[in-house]
Amino acid sequence: EYIARVTGIPTMAKLPYQDTADGLDAAFIGVPIDTGTAYRPGARFGPRQIRMESAVLRSYNSGTRAAPYESLVVADIGDVNVNVYDLKDTCRRIRETYRKVLASGCIPLTMGGDHTISYPILQAVAEKYGPVGLIHVDAHPDTSDVVLGEKIGNATPFRRCVEDGLLDCKRVVQIGLRGSAYSADSFEWSRAQGFRVVQVEECWFKSLAPLMDEVRSQMGSGPVYMSFDIDALDPSFAPGTGVPEIAGLTSIQGVEIIRGCRGLSLVGCDLVEVSPPYDTTGNTAVTAVNLLFEMLCVLPNMKYY
Amino acid sequence: EYIARVTGIPTMAKLPYQDTADGLDAAFIGVPIDTGTAYRPGARFGPRQIRMESAVLRSYNSGTRAAPYESLVVADIGDVNVNVYDLKDTCRRIRETYRKVLASGCIPLTMGGDHTISYPILQAVAEKYGPVGLIHVDAHPDTSDVVLGEKIGNATPFRRCVEDGLLDCKRVVQIGLRGSAYSADSFEWSRAQGFRVVQVEECWFKSLAPLMDEVRSQMGSGPVYMSFDIDALDPSFAPGTGVPEIAGLTSIQGVEIIRGCRGLSLVGCDLVEVSPPYDTTGNTAVTAVNLLFEMLCVLPNMKYY
Amino acid sequence: EYIARVTGIPTMAKLPYQDTADGLDAAFIGVPIDTGTAYRPGARFGPRQIRMESAVLRSYNSGTRAAPYESLVVADIGDVNVNVYDLKDTCRRIRETYRKVLASGCIPLTMGGDHTISYPILQAVAEKYGPVGLIHVDAHPDTSDVVLGEKIGNATPFRRCVEDGLLDCKRVVQIGLRGSAYSADSFEWSRAQGFRVVQVEECWFKSLAPLMDEVRSQMGSGPVYMSFDIDALDPSFAPGTGVPEIAGLTSIQGVEIIRGCRGLSLVGCDLVEVSPPYDTTGNTAVTAVNLLFEMLCVLPNMKYY
Amino acid sequence: EYIARVTGIPTMAKLPYQDTADGLDAAFIGVPIDTGTAYRPGARFGPRQIRMESAVLRSYNSGTRAAPYESLVVADIGDVNVNVYDLKDTCRRIRETYRKVLASGCIPLTMGGDHTISYPILQAVAEKYGPVGLIHVDAHPDTSDVVLGEKIGNATPFRRCVEDGLLDCKRVVQIGLRGSAYSADSFEWSRAQGFRVVQVEECWFKSLAPLMDEVRSQMGSGPVYMSFDIDALDPSFAPGTGVPEIAGLTSIQGVEIIRGCRGLSLVGCDLVEVSPPYDTTGNTAVTAVNLLFEMLCVLPNMKYY
Amino acid sequence: EYIARVTGIPTMAKLPYQDTADGLDAAFIGVPIDTGTAYRPGARFGPRQIRMESAVLRSYNSGTRAAPYESLVVADIGDVNVNVYDLKDTCRRIRETYRKVLASGCIPLTMGGDHTISYPILQAVAEKYGPVGLIHVDAHPDTSDVVLGEKIGNATPFRRCVEDGLLDCKRVVQIGLRGSAYSADSFEWSRAQGFRVVQVEECWFKSLAPLMDEVRSQMGSGPVYMSFDIDALDPSFAPGTGVPEIAGLTSIQGVEIIRGCRGLSLVGCDLVEVSPPYDTTGNTAVTAVNLLFEMLCVLPNMKYY
Amino acid sequence: EYIARVTGIPTMAKLPYQDTADGLDAAFIGVPIDTGTAYRPGARFGPRQIRMESAVLRSYNSGTRAAPYESLVVADIGDVNVNVYDLKDTCRRIRETYRKVLASGCIPLTMGGDHTISYPILQAVAEKYGPVGLIHVDAHPDTSDVVLGEKIGNATPFRRCVEDGLLDCKRVVQIGLRGSAYSADSFEWSRAQGFRVVQVEECWFKSLAPLMDEVRSQMGSGPVYMSFDIDALDPSFAPGTGVPEIAGLTSIQGVEIIRGCRGLSLVGCDLVEVSPPYDTTGNTAVTAVNLLFEMLCVLPNMKYY
Ligand SMILES: [Mn+2]
Ligand SMILES: [Mn+2]
Ligand SMILES: [Mn+2]
Ligand SMILES: [Mn+2]
Ligand SMILES: [Mn+2]
Ligand SMILES: [Mn+2]
Ligand SMILES: [Mn+2]
Ligand SMILES: [Mn+2]
Numbered sequence A, B, C, D, E, F: 001e002y003i004a005r006v007t008g009i010p011t012m013a014k015l016p017y018q019d020t021a022d023g024l025d026a027a028f029i030g031v032p033i034d035t036g037t038a039y040r041p042g043a044r045f046g047p048r049q050i051r052m053e054s055a056v057l058r059s060y061n062s063g064t065r066a067a068p069y070e071s072l073v074v075a076d077i078g079d080v081n082v083n084v085y086d087l088k089d090t091c092r093r094i095r096e097t098y099r100k101v102l103a104s105g106c107i108p109l110t111m112g113g114d115h116t117i118s119y120p121i122l123q124a125v126a127e128k129y130g131p132v133g134l135i136h137v138d139a140h141p142d143t144s145d146v147v148l149g150e151k152i153g154n155a156t157p158f159r160r161c162v163e164d165g166l167l168d169c170k171r172v173v174q175i176g177l178r179g180s181a182y183s184a185d186s187f188e189w190s191r192a193q194g195f196r197v198v199q200v201e202e203c204w205f206k207s208l209a210p211l212m213d214e215v216r217s218q219m220g221s222g223p224v225y226m227s228f229d230i231d232a233l234d235p236s237f238a239p240g241t242g243v244p245e246i247a248g249l250t251s252i253q254g255v256e257i258i259r260g261c262r263g264l265s266l267v268g269c270d271l272v273e274v275s276p277p278y279d280t281t282g283n284t285a286v287t288a289v290n291l292l293f294e295m296l297c298v299l300p301n302m303k304y305y
């Protein structure tokens, strides 16, 4: 029978909801926090809005001919039960939830939430897989040591990851960095760790497919995590975020980056920093929905027609 | 354990979701259509938006001390699978769905959707209970014979209900009628059927508690259905609707009308015409959420502290 | 044949458009300026937006049973061709246009535009009728002598009118005045002229029907002009205006004031200060549309069913 | 005399309004429906909003030096009187209206409305001209057989056109197709008919002028119809539409496609799927206004300075 | 010389800015946090938005004829330098800042920020004045013991104040309480402390002047603090807030409550929970601006004309 | 100590405020007018909104490694005290203010306001430096002779500048011109003066770095003024402006143009036509903030790491 898109409880992509990751190859999971945010909040409502706008999705990918639901068992497993009053306790809850999800062999596709969450997720990921490669797409390096005196927040996750040995630093790439900065060379620390830094100026006016060829070489066959901050995209594509920076990536380049991950051993992905109160056109959430679908469509064992 | 309001799949009032009404005393159910609308559409997204904003609800009613979840078993049973291309087929689907819901002994609390839906709902209701009393809160009488040549639509449901004998016409009241009209006496037909018509001018500047005393007498002990068009409220309270009319009821009066139904034999309620694309403040949905909660809190067998 | 409300070129109330007032009993006319505005502009788009939202109007008044189009020949005669770079020249153009409109015996119903326009309109009106009574509904007295060194603007029209002898000062009432002010008694000048000043505090919580009984006595049988600044209404009803002041009139009171003019010798009306860029809910224009319709419905020679 | 842009009844491009197409070389005409829409409605207000925003237009094209009003007699001939309750009857009304418009030798430039309308328009067009070439710009192929059990709707028009023999299939091109899909090869049917399909991936990062050289060859000298769905553009340019798909065409590419039609035997054009309730920036309508002006500027017999 | 309202750095009420409270009778001060918020954030931008919209203020109060700047030396003393990552540290910073402000003999008029801030402010206040009377205007009692396991937050400040002995409990009144609740009698604890609880139902449809007569008696001549949560007002007046509850106070009643404090020994006032990202009409900030001005106009030693 | 970005009085870039330009190398200064605007107003609130959104700025430029505050003494010197009722008097006030600013040796970075302001600014600039080179980035040439009968306005400044001999016409470039026009060759006059005109079609799909190489040659070592109308950017980047034209420059190209001015003898810059009431996403102001920061970062004597 036909089912109209306007009907139904809003799960991600209208997938079935289940409590745990048992039996799943991949799962959409929400982490609704913004307490790691020093400027504009609102990302706590990211998962809710992404689920609602996901009614626009259909089941195949016309650009890549991927057949995600023929290839993998996928569900929406709800949200981590965050503690909005204690960011560190929230990090603990995230870590523990992801441990369980990963233990079941499931690949988590995370709907953020602010970027703080990538740190506890990567703790759980590295616990299972060891230090992983990282494809980090963002306007900001998120490698500050402290912000306003605090070690945990959405500007520090990848500093913490390096300190904890969660990343295989030669297999880390940061794409889209730009904007005004707190120091003259704000990307120096990244480079010193061995990260490849791709400033946005290197991306202007061109396809990122060649870049992604290089990234695939860099990543090799080891486990890779993708962390996509929606603010990597230009604010014209993603107004609904906390710290917009102009002259950013296009959504085409965002799609190219994700499609360029085909063939990698992806062990998890996140899409963070969608802030619905600032998403006046609604298209930031629509964009997040599509980028998450593209992530699903490059997971290992995907069938393409 | 504490569960943050920002988490979770958005069911109405964060209630459990189940497919059928089995075992329920009352159920929230959505009917996401606006194809009965001649002017501004958008009500098809009413149920989705109401569910999303319902995260603001808690479990008790501080104004009436009702304890709805201690009194009744309630769930969200999803949406009628409407046919967005065939309004008459949608009406058939609604009627059949409500037959089943009512057969199980459950009281449906409907989230519309445009006002067309009250007709097929009342067909199912009258099939079970015989002609019912009706408390119809609206800016408009919705008793047109035809609109643009068509018998079925959001301006005609109560004409159709009378023709089908679904209403006990002496036990019908229409509250809040106003605005520019298609004829000099646009409420004449209503009065000719024996309806009580309460134009909005009778409501200005005062509590509707005395009116509701009279309405309870009018309704007596027989089965009563409540149909609440959000446009009964003034546009300052409910901008998100299809045909706003100024100088309307306040949300206080809306609450009074519903609380004034305590003690009646309510067999069903609907809240219709919330149009999210026009709800720029978001408060039309918030208002609908609270009115639906107030409806739940006056159902038979409610416990009050 | 049925004509759907969504179709057609947007004239006011879907009335026919004609170039002049010839043959008309009443005419809607726009004056699209905001160059008399010292704070938030945007009222230049008032006429355009009012016309667009007027598609919601039908032809009878359900509250008063007026039949305006059975009683009077009415049309939309377009806009005064204002000079957006020269406010004084615009005033001249308004005055000349209204002379012609009035010469034809037509009653102008003006869609503003900022409140500056009432001055040249009243010049034309008084030229024909002599000093007139004035029902001025506003949050502000608009009787400043100079603003930022300038004599002509939206804070000064009624000072200028008095200086020019256009008003019968004993037959002037100002309703709804409030807000922070430039002097300790900002309404002193009004009272000194013999105006009746009804501060908003006198209007709170009650029907204005008794007030309007008094106003009708005050006005007597002489010619009366009504000037309605939408900011008289509380910002909850009319967010789209230049200088919102809280704790204002309700739209119910606005309707009562206009309906209370029934029986007066109205020779012209204006509805000013609708600023569409600030009308985020769209309801300021919807309210203006309905208030203009109510004005039409109390013109002399109206038939009521 | 100078006429300020802020004045006047909003016809398209401030052109004169006339009832019929008599004496016109080209005419703007509205078809205000969205009843063919399965997801987000609102396109019924497309013509009204396009007319309102068209005040921004001037009379020459600075990019192409076209002088449309020196070349052609053009007017706004209002809207088809659609039946919002019966999509098939609306299609009949469209077909009949366009028959008359075309009979007068006038080229219709249509302001939609949802994409359903291209089917009845093309019925009238093919009746006069025989099977025509088609330049179809869209994110979606709109060649579904049935949607939710229904043959007529905004996802099916070009399937119906082919079945009715209205198109010269070798002279059909579809540009901009993308997004998630209902089948693994959702564009297969198009290709099987002989259509040229230009997926959006072929358009990324480059001028479409070379593509349009090929399209002009493909179209030859026979009659050509252009159908431009605003959702072909990326949502950053056109947020106000029903089914946004990311990574779309730029408005520059949209302009290039239309300018690339210069020299073709265009017999009609439409611009569809502008949905004002979702056009929060207002720029979707502004874009539509400019694209319609560009269409006018490539009609046969245009003079270029 | 004239100074146009559109010019200038946005301080509150265009007052001079100074670093400390030295020499001031009263000072506007911001506390830009929302980290005490469990649901919708955004109040961290309250002070900034209130300052911006305060350009609409003039210098006298036309309703009460107060002359605040002739009576008192007032300035904007900026914001407490909050710690967005540590709510308890922020509380310490607030407390210390207010100690200094109060030490200088200045009355602080606080622009919030979420309601958490009233607790550390009252700590500083009680340190100076001993237990104070409290006029608490709010939709919510804010007397929870813990929220999501946490003692400090915007739902708990007055519980903490009582525990710390900061309040003279017989001189506490809570006005406007309503909405769904976490327990059957959610206001029981308040009553048990000796607070007067005025549920919103007692306020509907009437002037609160008589209530305020009683409140003044209750407060006597001792020191009084006023804490005004903007959500006390109905969402039609104040959409821009975190937890809107329908059927609330009108802005008229809000003004009456504040004006009713004239003659009391006010030692401080706050206006909290304005959340600009949700203030789509902008009028929540405009309302806050005016309520803060009314607070200023009832401070001790005010001159009235 | 850490200072959270959410705190503080909003000066531009959180710089110190001072009354005069004394001791400054560069100063941000606002000119809040829109009275030179014939279509959509609102630019009078540009400076206020730009200041507010500038909280997002940090102190270094990650793209160019400029260290503006290590290189230059910079402050916010407030707004010119414009006369909103007399555009010519406003021009006089601007001219006199800039004379003083320039006399102190300070480089003004102007936050508009509509484009009219560039004329009196350039009068003051040329008085000091003689005829200057001009880099004019805009969708429109702004070289009309009269608009609606008026010589002074936002469509005429550069005509006036040429007439007054303020420009070294061989060292003038206009970049980004496009849109519908008032004459067949609307850029003819510009070319006749010796200006280089770069229509937007020459900019599509490519980096403007090569163009800027040529512009630097054209400008040579003489004094150069940059005037950047935000409408040069495509409306997807800058919806908040008065006369949007589609198919415009990207914000990347806007950044390239400014960065391409490095090494020139810049004596002043302005960023005009930001209209906050139309900036529904807020990103027009965010973009303006960043472009102004980029301008600061190419001033003479800048240090780059
Ligand atoms: Mn990040
Ligand atoms: Mn980021
Ligand atoms: Mn209704
Ligand atoms: Mn109804
Ligand atoms: Mn006024
Ligand atoms: Mn006013
Ligand atoms: Mn289409
Ligand atoms: Mn499409």
Ligand SMILES: [Mn+2]
Pocket (backbone or CB within 6 Å): E115, E138, E140, E142, E154, E229, E273
């Ligand atoms: Mn509170």
Ligand SMILES: [Mn+2]
Pocket (backbone or CB within 6 Å): E138, E139, E140, E229, E231, E232, E243, E273
């Ligand atoms: Mn509260």
Ligand SMILES: [Mn+2]
Pocket (backbone or CB within 6 Å): F115, F138, F140, F142, F154, F229, F273
């Ligand atoms: Mn310009």
Ligand SMILES: [Mn+2]
Pocket (backbone or CB within 6 Å): F138, F139, F140, F229, F231, F232, F243, F273
């Ligand atoms: Mn321009």
